[in-house]
Amino acid sequence: MRASLLPPAAGVGFKPRHFEHILSGPQPLGFIEVHAENYMGQGGPPHAQLARLRQDYALSLHGVGLSIGGAQPLDAAHLRRLRALCDRYAPASFSEHLAWSSHGPAFLNDLLPLPYTEATLARVVAHVAEVQDCLGRQMLLENPATYLGFAESRIPETEFLAEVARRTGCGLLLDVNNVVVAAANQGFAPRAYLAAFPLAMVGEIHLAGHAAVPAGAATLLIDAHGTPVDDQVWALYAEVLARTGPVATLIEWDNDVPAWPVLRREAARAGALLRQAAQGVAA
Amino acid sequence: MNAAAFQAGFARALLDPEAAPPTGLRAAPGADLARRFAVYRNNVAHGLIAALALRHPAVQRLVGKDFFAGMARAFVQHHPPRSPVLLEYGDGFPEFVAGFPPAAGLPYLADVARLEAARVGAYHAADVPPLRLEAVADAAQDAPLRLALHPAARLLRSPHPVVTLWAMNAGEMPLGPVASWEGEEALVTRPDLQVLVHRLPPGGAGFAMALGTGAGLADAAAHCPPGFSQMGTLAILLRTGALVEGGAA
Known part of the structure; x- marks a missing residue:
């Protein structure tokens, strides 16, 4: 069973500057993805563009503000806003992150790390279940890019995600770039992580570029979403597809957004690998 | 570790560049914990400063990119967003600009910021x-x-x-x-x-x-x-x- 209704094709994170280009002709796209929070205004161009794109493309609604790992209760007003968006645009998928981003009244605008303990697991499971109940749909939970770990973490991240999926029935969003970034920063092998990842639960894959900055003797990888997808990420992605067959795959490029042909080329590259994977499964 | 207390400390240290990272974190062998924590701190600051710059291109043009970033950083530190809907973030920024001592020589700056905030409000208003x-x-x-x-x-x-x-x-x-x-x-x-x-x-x-x-x-x-x-x-x-x-x- 696939964990989302997204077509097993390539998609892009939609940027308003690409609106006319995307509509100007056939594109190598099966879907588009937007950050839910950018469409929480009452009206105006964002909604006009999304409604138009929705006529031609399946939609993945990707949240960045729900703070599912937060120690405090989920924001009921934010859940209502998400439900209104789901009702209005009928997305094929809703996804969020294994992270926290709010504390008290403050929204911290980043995806912050969690200790992987039984207590965190119970909290995340309760929050994911609450989201799914509220939205009346299955959600996908994404593995985070991390820069730090916790002394008290006892559960491997792959096992943690598998357990959330098992207890809530949610699917998973596998961000291959996040795996590469976290592996470099925390000193584990990305292939070992992917070997342990519960791929059967994956409903969508994210690919993106990262930035490498020197940090003392080591190199720090930053999940910057401002460059083409890295070669190592492409290679690992192809290996994942060989195991899963075609899975909806998004190119995320949020900063220093390139001209449409550049992003289109990245999507086409993912599309070619997806077709290969389809043939591999058929053979 | 109490999750609420830990996240409170983490949040405080994110917004205060002088604060040490909270205890309980672990960096990879050979990695500098403070440097790793600074990635999160920079993400928060840069993301929010960028959100303000997107709303206020004319203010940024009037004072220059570096001055704007400094002013926005001071605002972010004292007035973090109260909602995950960032398109609403910065409604208090013009008032902050009006009282920002280094900008006192540009008494019109806050009104230009108010006009830009009004444009953002209009952009997202009901159809x-x-x-x-x-x-x-x-x-x-x-x-x-x-x-x-x-x-x-x-x-x-x-x-x-x-x-x-x-x-x-x-x-x-x-x-x-x-x-x-x-x-x-x-x-x-x-x-x-x-x-x-x-x-x-x-x-x-x-x-x-x-x-x-x-x-x-x-x-x-x-x-x-x-x-x-x-x-x-x-x-x-x-x-x-x-x-x-x-x-x-």
Whole structure:
């Protein structure tokens, strides 16, 4: 069973500057993805563009503000806003992150790390279940890019995600770039992580570029979403597809957004690998 | 470890560049924990400064990128977002700019920021067809219409030439000396999908606000300066899509 209704094709994170280009002709796209929070205004161009794109493309609604790992209760007003968006645009998928981003009244605008303990697991499971109940749909939970770990973490991240999926029935969003970034920063092998990842639960894959900055003797990888997808990420992605067959795959490029042909080329590259994977499964 | 207490400490350290990372974190062997924590701190600051810069291109142009980033950083540190809906973030920024000591030499800066905030508000406002001139002309034959401001309409009165300063620094007008340094009144509208900025005649903003709260034409014009044209200003408000039909009397 696939964990989302997204077509097993390539998609892009939609940027308003690409609106006319995307509509100007056939594109190598099966879907588009937007950050839910950018469409929480009452009206105006964002909604006009999304409604138009929705006529031609399946939609993945990707949240960045729900703070599912937060120690405090989920924001009921934010859940209502998400439900209104789901009702209005009928997305094929809703996804969020294994992270926290709010504390008290403050929204911290980043995806912050969690200790992987039984207590965190119970909290995340309760929050994911609450989201799914509220939205009346299955959600996908994404593995985070991390820069730090916790002394008290006892559960491997792959096992943690598998357990959330098992207890809530949610699917998973596998961000291959996040795996590469976290592996470099925390000193584990990305292939070992992917070997342990519960791929059967994956409903969508994210690919993106990262930035490498020197940090003392080591190199720090930053999940910057401002460059083409890295070669190592492409290679690992192809290996994942060989195991899963075609899975909806998004190119995320949020900063220093390139001209449409550049992003289109990245999507086409993912599309070619997806077709290969389809043939591999058929053979 | 208590999750709420840990996240409270983490949040405090994110917003305070002088604070040490919270205890309980672990960096990979050979990695500097403070440097790793700084990635999160930078993500927060840069993301929010970028959100403010996106709202305020004219303010950024007036003060330069570095000054803007410093001012925005100070705002972010003391006024983090209260909602994950970042398109609403920064409504308090113009007020902060007004009281930001290093910007005291640019007394018009806060009003340019207010005009830019008004444009963002208009951009995301509800989609409502504005009242057309013809509808008013038709209605006038039997009973006058009750008017209200369109949800995207924003009004701003400034002792500075705020519309001219904004236009010159938003690429809407060539940069040059301001011919006469006089107060200006701004009207922001979005009749369809495009946000528009108009300059109203003196008294026009107060007149529009009064009309928008249900006052009749004569009452709305009562405090306007001598020579103020009610009909001329009403025509501007209708032409720019600033009005809708109000609720029942």
